Amino acid sequence: MKLRWRKNSRATLPAGELVPPEGVPLKLEVAGLGVRLAAQITDVILTLVAAVCLLILVASLGFSAPETLMAIGSLMFFIIRVPYYVLAELAWNGQTVGKRLMKIKVISHDGKSLSTHALVLRNLMKEAEIFLPATLLLTLDAATPLASGLALGWIAAGLMVPLCNRYRQRLGDLMAGTHVIHQPVPVLLQDLAGNPAPRTSRKEGFVFLAHQLDHYGAFELQTLETLLRAQEASAERGRNLKQDATIEAVVEKIRQKIGYANKVPAAQRLEFLRAFYNAQRAHLEQRQLFGEKRKDKHYTAKGAPS
Template sequence: MKLWRRKEKTAAPSLGELIPPEGVPIHLEVAGLGVRLAAQLTDVGITLIAAVAVLILIMSLGIGTPTTLLAIGSLLFFVIRVPYYVIAELAWNGQTLGKRLMKIKVVSHDGRSLSTHALVLRNLMKEAEIFLPATLLLTLDTSSPVASGLALAWILGGLFVPLFNRHRQRLGDLMAGTHVIHLPVPVLLKDLAQAPVGETAAKTRFTFLAHQLDHYGAFELQTLETLLRAQEKRRASGPSQNDRATIESVVEKIRQKIGYANKVPEADRLKFLRAFYNAQREHLEKRQLFGERRRDKHYAVDDSSS
């Protein structure tokens, strides 16, 4: 059984939600058809310019005849275009020059790393979906309306496929298990060491001694930071009953572990945790300046190695 499948039937993932093997949903913004078309036109322009440059070089060398130049140009466009898409997306982790300019990229639909097989498949399907029918449509004349109509219908059908699936996937994406997203915008989280307005007195109200701060390491500090950030997000709505129970449990465990005698009132529990976080972080940073790193509460220095 695959790890990323849910054990029980639940609602379908929301638009832009990926379920990686770890089972933790990742929410990403699916790229729209307009920005994908702009990236595609940019890439077509780049490969067309390269093909024209090579064709001009061939003409200057006197290779070929005027009647064969169109065939040579079409072949050059194909030979340059296919490797360009595959190599670019392999080298830049799902991006071509056009996608980089439009700030979009290809990702695996199941959250795994992009495979060479998937990138080759999706780009070869692009030839069958768009470029080969378009070439056929351009080379046909009015004496073959049936062939022209079939080529046009195939192109339109391929263009309409992304409109009828949730992740805007074309045929190549559906077969390769990929889709295109907007690049996530990195957000620098607020430093928790900066006390919220009205809580600056907590630093002086709660005092921790060095031997109390020696009980915990960086792992516990990061766990506490995760809890505090979650509470920051719920600040507007206020903590729920479960949140209050969790905060109370964490406060009591810290008090017992470090031997903090004073009882912490319910209204001051978050202030206590923030003050302890600041003091613990400052303590670990000072120790690190002297080359001492405490990974977690189980860490101990091996004196025999010195």
């Protein structure tokens, strides 16, 4: 499922929030440059420490002359760094140690699983965008101002790319079709059965008999729960005629299906649906205790589709 930005997202959504084509907001906030830099520094320190440890081991064993230790250390840093980023993001689904600590991760722009090709490409481009010019900049001196200026301009241009696109993608992300987001925090929704709708003037409420609850299964119950949650969310923004028409159609469909004779007033339709949801859920859970799992309305007593 490809993600896109809502046209008026700046007016209605927090900066960086993504929405799919269906229009339902997904809390996938794009990671800022600060938190990405902190994760990058953490990963660089880890790989640098590993390279230094190997360099000390090589020097202590006498495998290299002192004048070549710097070149060998740079090579070890490169050999450790590139596989580390690729393998870590493959193993941890788009995260390195630094990204895990900063609670950010890499995702595919089209919503699919991360591919090895994309991770290899984005991390190899990181070498060309950041590490190679940074290495050149560190090895140059005042005697070569033109080369130093070119290396500095290279780094500056690479850092400007994320500032010029809405997903904060660097060049490697643009080529690989990825971007970095804050890791979503799982939220447990409130149990609808534990929060019944407020009663209206109807004192007796809505009562459903066992034979009326045998028409639907778990699938229909989940569909009704989705509808009720959507109505709760839309209540904060205000109701509209289309939503009222949907609620009326659902209520009438359920009444006809279960044989509920009494007409439901417009002011009590949501109360009716909430009461039916609670009764239907309790009925299915009770039947499940006896080993019967009703998947949907086509289920029969023998457990096969009707």
